[in-house]
Amino acid sequence: QVQLVESGGGLVQAGASLRLSCAASGRTFATYAMGWFRQAPGKEREFVGTINRSGSSTRYADSVKGRFTISRDNAKSTVYLRMDSLQPEDTAVYSCAASSAVSIIPFQVKDYNYWGQGTQVTVSS
Numbered sequence: 119q120v121q122l123v124e125s126g127g128g129l130v131q132a133g134a135s136l137r138l139s140c141a142a143s144g145r146t147f148a149t150y151a152m153g154w155f156r157q158a159p160g161k162e163r164e165f166v167g168t169i170n171r172s173g174s175s176t177r178y179a180d181s182v183k184g185r186f187t188i189s190r191d192n193a194k195s196t197v198y199l200r201m202d203s204l205q206p207e208d209t210a211v212y213s214c215a216a217s218s219a220v221s222i223i224p225f226q227v228k229d230y231n232y233w234g235q236g237t238q239v240t241v242s243s
Contacts, residue, residue, distance in 0.1 A: 120144055120216050120232040127237030138199040140214030147195035151217040151224055154199045156210035165225050204241045211236040
């Protein structure tokens with residue numbers, strides 16, 4: 119069992135930056151690939167990005183590529199989402215998730231086993 123707790127959301131103006139954190143419980147954090155998803159009102163949950171177990175590889179949705187960066191600190195059992203050049207369309211609840219998948223790059227909601235409760239990010243124009 120893994121428990122995930124996000125923090126760092128808030129209200130910012132367009133063009134600003136935020137860094138979200140996701141702290142995991144337990145000593146098995148390094149055995150999971152980690153992902154970030156977001157869900158805007160009235161829309162389905164959307165893949166943002168993922169990072170592999172060692173932190174050596176990342177993948178991003180086209181909509182955030184070049185603006186968002188995922189990193190992890192396995193010693194602190196924490197994964198981060200650095201968001202730069204935020205735009206109003208980035209407004210959503212952002213959630214982190216842990217995946218035990220070993221043979222695929224986890225892009226989809228169904229690829230993840232554990233989820234955090236989410237943190238709200240609101241970007242004003």
